[in-house]
Amino acid sequence: MSVKALVTYRSAAASKVTLLDSKEEYPAILRKKLKKYRLYAGDYVSGEIVDNQFVIEAIEPRRNILIRPPVANVDRVFVVMAMQEPPFDSYLLDNFLAVFEYYEIEPIIILNKVDLLESQEKLQKWQNIYQNIGYKVVPLSIKEDISPLKSFIKGITTVAGPSGAGKSTILSRLLGVALKTGEVNHKLKRGRHTTTAITLYPFNDNSFVADTPGFSKVEATFFMDKKEVHRYFKEFNNYSCKYPNCTHTTEPECGVKEAVLEGKIACERFKNYLKIMHYYWEELPC
Ligand SMILES: Nc1nc2c(ncn2[C@@H]2O[C@H](COP(=O)(O)OP(=O)(O)OP(=O)(O)O)[C@@H](O)[C@H]2O)c(=O)[nH]1
Ligand SMILES: [Mg+2]
Ligand SMILES: [Zn+2]
Structure with a gap:
């Protein structure tokens, strides 16, 4: 009997799926005839369980694929930008926003590390700019209660933003799992890349959240x-x-x-x- 599942782990070496009904997790392989297709974290698949392994027989058509990082069917993204450390970069943010608009993924802008600001002026300025356009903007700091963010998680939700902005720290707190976080490399004034393989963590009933590695350069013209x-x-x-x-x-x-x-x-x-x-x-x- 065919079972529906979501690809919730993907690395160069292995894949795992989570069954949509029972939320059980299985290591997964592609049936021979599908071997030529690339499988993404976020792929909805159907298949059957053989010897405690999920054999994927079909990959459903994708709503979208983010290529950096490779996640399919993304519904929402938290764009995490530190107000400081690494320095706030509106050019990077605007490129991210253009790319997500292009993919029809709703971005939530998180202006993080507000605790490092000496005055609120800078935060006010950028918050107003993006709110006036109609974006949801959430000022945030690790020192505050970040649970209100939970209400923004919907469907497959990922994060984006430069390395060291606080993506893994935020998701660790929201999900209650320990994700790899790294100190910002002060010498270079930019974060180190500490996140590699892609895992989608189940959240509430039907949502999944992925931590993804950060990057400090995105050009909209690479995508469109x-x-x-x-x-x-x-x-x-x-x-x-x-x-x-x-x-x-x-x-x-x-x-x-x-x-x-x-x-x-x-x-x-x-x-x-x-x-x-x-x-x-x-x-x-x-
Ligand atoms: N002061 C301050 N530091 C924070 C805040 N949030 C995160 N940090 C720190 O910033 C550093 C980087 O955080 P990470 O969560 O690893 O950053 P990331 O965005 O996941 O980085 P990559 O995985 O490299 O893309 C860690 O040392 C965190 O403790 C915050 O609100 N305020
Ligand atoms: Mg991280
Ligand atoms: Zn014009």
């Missing part, structure tokens, strides 16, 4: 055509331009540029967008 990037800066879509496919760079009568000049679109966001586009605009007000 340069001409498309503007679509995934979602607040830009509230303004109309003379040309319907305006990229808000060289074109005349650009509603987005006007909105930037009027302060309706955050200048920092547009600045990051132009950096992605490799375009210089001399009127940029910030």
Whole structure:
């Protein structure tokens, strides 16, 4: 009889699945005819249990695949950015957001390590910018109760953000499991990569959470055509331009540029967008 399961562990050497009904975990292998397919953590599969091993017979079509890290069918992502250590990097954040918009994954922005801030001004500034666009923004610190974050876990939830931002620390607390965490390497002022193989941990009834390694460089144009990037800066879509496919760079009568000049679109966001586009605009007000 065919059983439905989710791939909840994936490394170069081995895979495991968790049965969707009983939540039992089994080591998994692909049936011979599927050997040419790549299996991802997050793949929904069906198969049968033979000799205490789950033999995968079919992989369901994927809603999406994040390639870095490789996780399929992601519903939500916690984008964890430290306000300090490593330094807050809005360019990295905006690239992450564009990529998740592209994949139709809902991002929750976590502004972490607020305890390290001497004043709240910087936090207020960035919190306002992203909240005004319509993103959920959660200021956070290890010194506070972080359990309210649990309500944001939905379906397959992963984390993203630079190394050392606190992803594993947050998930360890939420899940009650000890995930590998690392001290930020102060000499380099960036974190070390301490997370490797991908495990999806069951959370409540039907959610699974994955810790993933951080990285400090993501370019939206690696995932999508340069001409498309503007679509995934979602607040830009509230303004109309003379040309319907305006990229808000060289074109005349650009509603987005006007909105930037009027302060309706955050200048920092547009600045990051132009950096992605490799375009210089001399009127940029910030
Ligand atoms: N001051 C302060 N330190 C924190 C906070 N959250 C995490 N840390 C520390 O930051 C360091 C890095 O945390 P990790 O959870 O390993 O970071 P990560 O994002 O998982 O890093 P990678 O796995 O390398 O991508 C650890 O020493 C944590 O104790 C916080 O809110 N405040
Ligand atoms: Mg980690
Ligand atoms: Zn435009």
